[in-house]
Amino acid sequence: MGKVFQFSQTVVVVGIVLGAASVASIIGLAVVYSQELAKNAEPTVEATTTPASTTTPTPSSELWDQYRLPDTLKPYEYNITLWPHLTKNADGLYSFTGHSTVDFECVKETDLILIHSNKLNLTKSSGHHATLTGLGGAVAPTIKTTWLQETTEYLVIQLNSKLEPGKSYQLYTSFTGELADDLGGFYRSEYYEGTELKVIATTQMQPTDARKAFPCFDEPALKAIFYMTLIHDRKTVALFNGMEIATVNTTMEEVEVSVTTFEPTPIMSTYLLAFVVCEFDFIRTPAAAEVLIRIWARPQAIAEGQGDYALNKTGPILDFFERYYNATYPLKKSDQIALPDFSAGAMENWGLITYRETALLYDPKMSSNDDKEWVATVIAHELAHMWFGNLVTMKWWNDLWLNEGFATYVSFLGADKAEPDWKVRDLFVLTVHGVFGVDALASSHPLSYSEKEINTPAQISELFDSITYSKGASVLRMLSEFLTEAVFSKGLSTYLNEFKYSNTVYTDLWKHLQAAVEQTPLVQLPYTIEEIMNRWILQMGFPVVTIDTSTGTISQKHFLTDPESVVDRPSIYNYEWFVPITWTKNGVQQDPKWLTTKTTDYAPMKTTEWVLANLNVTGFYRVNYDLPNWERLLTQLNTNPRVIPVINRAQIVDDAFNLARAKIVDTVLALKTTEYLSKETEYLPWQATVRSLDYYFLMFDRTEVYGVMQKYLKKQVTPLFEHFKNITADWTSIPTGHSDQYNQVIAISLACKVGVEGCSDLTLAWFKEWMKDPKNYFIHPNLKQTVYCNGIAAGGVDEWDFAWEIFKNSSNAVEADKLLYALSCTKVPWLLNRYLQYSLDPNMVRKQDATFSIIYIAGNVIGQPLAWDFIRANWKFIFNDYGGGGLSFSRLITGTTERFSTEFELNQLLSFKAEHAETGFGSATIALDQSIEKTKANIKWVAENKKKVNQWLSSAAGQP
Template sequence: MGKVYYVSKNVGLGMLVLAVAALATIIALSIAYDKERAKNRGKPGDEATDSTSMPPPPTTPFIPKEPWDHYRLPDSLVPLSYNVTLWPRLEPDARGMFVFTGHSAVVFRCVKETDLIIIHSNKLNLTTFYGHHAKLTGLGKATVPTIQKSWLVVKTEYLVLQLHSRLAVGSLYLLYTEFLGELADDLQGFYRSEYIEDGVKKVVATSQMQATYARKTFPCFDEPAMKAVFNVIIIHDRATVALSNGRDIGSFEKYINSFLSNILLYILILCETGQGDYALSVTGPILQFYEHYYNATYPLSKSDQIALPDFNAGAMENWGLITYRETALLYDPMLSSTGNKERVTTVISHELAHMWFGNLVTLQWWNDLWLNEGFASYVEYLGADYAEPTWNIKDQIILSDVHKVFAVDALASSHPLSRREEEVNNPAEISEMFNTISYSKVRSSDRISYLNTFAFNNTVYTDLWDHLQKVSMHIPHTVHNIMNHWTLQMGFPVVTIDTRTGILPYPISLQYFSPDINSQMRVSGEDWVLANTNVSGYFRVNYDLYNWDRLLSLLSTNHQALSIINRAQIIDDTFNLARAKIISTTLALRTTKYLSKERDYIPWDSALRNLDYYILMFDRTEVYGALQAYLKKQIQPLFEHFKTITANWTKVPTKHTDQYNQINAVGYACGMGVEGCRELIKSWYRQWMENPHHNPIHPNLKSTVYCSAIAFGGVEEWDFAWRMFKNATLASEASRLRAAMSCTKAPWLLNRYLEYTLDPTKIRKQDATSTIQYVARNIVGMPLAWNFVRARWGYIFQQYGKGSFSFSNLINGITKRFSSEFELQELKKFKEENLHVGFGSATLALEQAIEKTTANIKWVTENKAHVLKWFTEESK
């Protein structure tokens, strides 16, 4: 018998059992990515799972008539507490299946008179009591109605109990259920993860409840507003260990811990020891920073963090026990790269931020997801900066969030930060909210009175405006009026400044050089004006042509007169203004001419991200030769610069961002044909192949070197990478190799690799869709991946698509190059032929893919000739 865990009132339980996981119900929001097990048990290649083999049935709109037809729970019952017992079986039964059994008793209050009990339940076999699926008991003096009938509703995932008479308002009742579920490997709810230790397969039972999978573990009121008290019992073998949100008094192996004030910190791993040391070293400082920043103490007595072999999210902020992908928590100082280290720091910082925003205070409904994810995505930079102050990581907000969200928010198929509740109902619509808009469009917040007022409770976005108003007494408009423009509208403003008239559209931050600038900000001669200093505002800036010319002249002669961030923003603004036909394409391209003199990472990365669009649009056309020659000319000085400062690649650049820019220099130099680069790459990889126990490639450069060497090589290089992948003891190393194997130019190797994604013994389920995307990123692999997904859409959708918010990346990744009328028609045909299958959380992504492809066709038609001429002239 396991231990009893108690989680304080109004705290949701998002829990895990290591070697025997527990459960989570009230979902704290995060980067969690969900999957659902396929109902069809056929093989992936069977015709029965092939979406193209089944004609779409006629569709009729579904009109909800009964309370159980709606995806939202009725507001008549409120849960107060749960007593849940779970018994996972870590050995297969006679049928070869892993299962779990359990029972639950939920105490709830009736707040509106009703003769129905509607509670979530999905994929659970429920024991029948006296012909019904549950037992109902009255508490105190409550009279218990008898159950007339009970049934399960598959579509809306409910257990429904029809009562003979009504429940009394204010009375308390207890609903008891017994259940059996599959401990599947589908990465949802209460699920099974496996790994190999010393040649022996080990089984872990763990959980992922976000966003709608607590109901797959036990019958519950599975909505974020339904906070409750949880008492949990886990039945498990004495040789195994159970962990949960609450403080554990037992002992376990393979952990490292320390104390922060009165908080016990644990890092738990299932692999090589020592890989959790770095995570532990930054957890304490980040927690301390947040206690000060939020002016609210950490509300629990412990903070566990665990790396899981199979986990479809980046991480999940279960209160008191955060779960991670191994790549997001584990770091080896000898084998991991600077990027791996930064990822560990920022993901930990993001998840710990949720201990307050998301857990202590939780959104009322998923339409306001940005309240959790947006703030966590912003303050993760602050926490990481406190833990690693030499990195200057806050400057990277412009690349990781601002530019990324601008690209999505410019689409007609974007959406406002806050949507109407009725627009977000079923699991797929909920999962669609976990996107760039929700994560990256929020960049500031007031946190003190808001957190203290709504601790252990739920909020809507207007509650935040009320508390911001308290500290903004002297602004001319109310916070509601100001912020509603931001949260209830999609898109962003473009501010146009004409330096000939000196008229500003409204007050904005300015930088200028002019000894005689007047009050109206007119400029002449060589004087220039730059708006949105350090990108302090969420808008793009356009100028009159004369000021653009002055800024470009400044970049050419003295680019360091502008900040690193503004150099990056000039590039990103011009390329996107050109895409919108506000300025010419050649004006945008001119911003890259100075790059041969640029040595800083952020401007270079901004340029390369924008030029990647040109590569995607033209790498199958005659434009590519001229484009490649131009980029070779621009990147070569950067390549030579890093060759010099690293003493012919024998040292590591000191500066954090220089280490990133070295990766850009080597990767693009090899791709564009800079002399000496390919030979260098091939020699490093060959040395490793000759001595697999000694890898001469620095961890920072491994991803680039592996990909390039496999692209330049053949089956021998690919097979070597596969062996190293299967034997890797560090998750980030395995991840690098998995991505690199998609770089081969041999179609048969790529097709074989795509088939591997259907076999979880070769590619873990958590990595299947991202591996397909990697193949699609390869110019040779793109049509292969597109055909692969189309042929198996029914199976892929059943496996990964019904509720996983990472599933949308699959559609986005495969269609990035689409820029012809033929590809657009194929995409539309794919949509029509699979309406009967559905697209789940990729529904919006599919609409965006059609919109982007249409825009790409128009842009290529209008710009191809100009772009070819410009690159040809500038590459001389």
């Protein structure tokens, strides 16, 4: 699923520097993503882990009480007919009707058929929910009884005699279901065209919701071919994974309809199915193109050219991946559709990729350069899945990390090919920094679980987190770097060709990469890839590597943000890693070194020159040094910072602040890394700084320390503010460089936050002019979110109501997203409370956006207690009505509790967990435990550092 945990760069920047919740990317896609968050075999050496969720299945000897299907049946072909009704029925509901057959082979003798079915009303024939017939001469047993097992989501069919191994059978079912607005399975999306309500029938199957559309064997390894027929209103168009064959107009049940049939799919998993009925328009590649590419969206969006950028970039990205994988794109077409309501960032359905509108549509008048990057990166992420995930699929969800981590990593490569001037690969370091914070918790988890530990839909949904996406991407990038990209892609190619249309476990990939290494003498490894990489995926966390330049000693230790936290997850590797160390001495790159033990002596690192390790942060580890080397690095930063690569300037800041939080270095040392920033104009170091200082804002923006923080940062950011004022001719233009455009946003946002003269007047003037003439006054898209937020923060009811009306009436999803965030910036408590109430009314805020609006409000220092009280008061409703298994649900807990740093707040959090144990927390279960852990660490950190931080900032700001 596309980067469900990534937020846009602009949201991240503005969120951090304006005190919003720290919702930095996983993709970013979430994302998604990002917003992705919309989504990623048994190990050779068994890892000892605990299940992803505290909710485990009740032991039972009955197969229908087990969450995994037995290995007795293997489907190979489905034939499905569905009719979505886009008007309400007599009960006031939207519904769909349908029937389907599944042809399957009996692998082992059995008198029991289990097939997934969830929230479907199955029609009974002769007293049973299904009809069974034999194929190819096989005689089907008669059905003894059938029933729906709701807990495990099965249609259970008991037979009077046994199915024969090697024989094939066909199971027929007919059914009805609700076309609900729950964003899962076969669901309903809505939008207005003028004053006319338009209804779309669309899908989101991953991970376990194909069973909500039709009865199926809903596990990724049970691949089959799918034939589809869609019955739909004549004014609509029907889409499916396969190319449409024919559309015939007819009359059914006295209704004039169209019947569209499609080419069968390749052999594929149920979670990759997609079908849509809508009134959309499209643009396409020329008829002569080898692969038909179509971009589908609301007619207005297509007419305004919002799909043009996606159409122009999809072809080059597809071409890049064909070369990268050395494998031809396996389908005739690539449909991509932008949906008004979508839970993730995007979904990689084979041949019909579904997106949030903001992840596919680009409007130069409304979209920022960040929005443009988001579109390019999400498209690359989803297209990467066409091979890695779709053509070759994980055997079970325990290896989701390989699927999603890989797509997240190579999405940066694909976007880099689409837009080479952006230097997107350099921005990957922000993904690494973001996931370090999660993986440094004692409540983190390994990338890969053993298969037996992931069973329930809730456990599966919990895996769609930043560890899966961002850490998965980071360790695969590290692997590609020490193998070289040529060797890495060679191993991928042989892997994909051997296992196409089938399923694998991660060790299959290790074997192919190892074979590629053995064919390349220049790549020398201390151990096999499996031995190296198992330490990174079968145990949680990562090391801090300490280099002592006075002795030449290198050592490693499991890095924990709270060193006193208890790690109760055992590891057969004792939290040691095989670490690839790249390094430079006084700016001259040295031979790389592998650290394969707890500690080792390495003579070349005994030196009085400055040493810098983990060049360009290609390794997934932090670096600490002896104090004299830290001082040498600080001296270099303060004298000539550009001698140190820009990515490593960002690394020094990020490592130092996090090492300080872990009590490995002094907090003052971390603060000193920001002294040079008055000389810095590059984006990555500033972004690393505002991310690091975001924690200080969260801990201190309700205390007296906040004042001196503002004064110090005003001194540091003023030169950056003036720099951008000068190069933009007094804010009348926009910088040309991609990263410079990001940094301009930081310069304005942080300057306004800390009171740089002229900043608030500048943004408020822009906002007021926009209020006077919203249709014609132009604010550059890069600056809109900052201007909107500052204008609403400085204003009152009139400004908020004006922005709300623009938000409600906007037909542009990108513009609406910016306003969704900016509305949370008001300092008026009752407006924030009203906004919270709006967030749970789908007529006011779309369901896909509800959790984000609450998180944004919690990011506001005034809104945080309001949001927390609101969640506690409405938890049962939010959980049940907004889907506890939703992929953005975990961030709801994380975002509303980030400021917690007192015993009172910790007790509130513990009480919340106890009070709602019966309702449960679904995909937020891990996030809740992590929030408790973070709060305990925050309490200790504030007690130990508040006075020290206040004193240093006062001195550095020149305050007596």
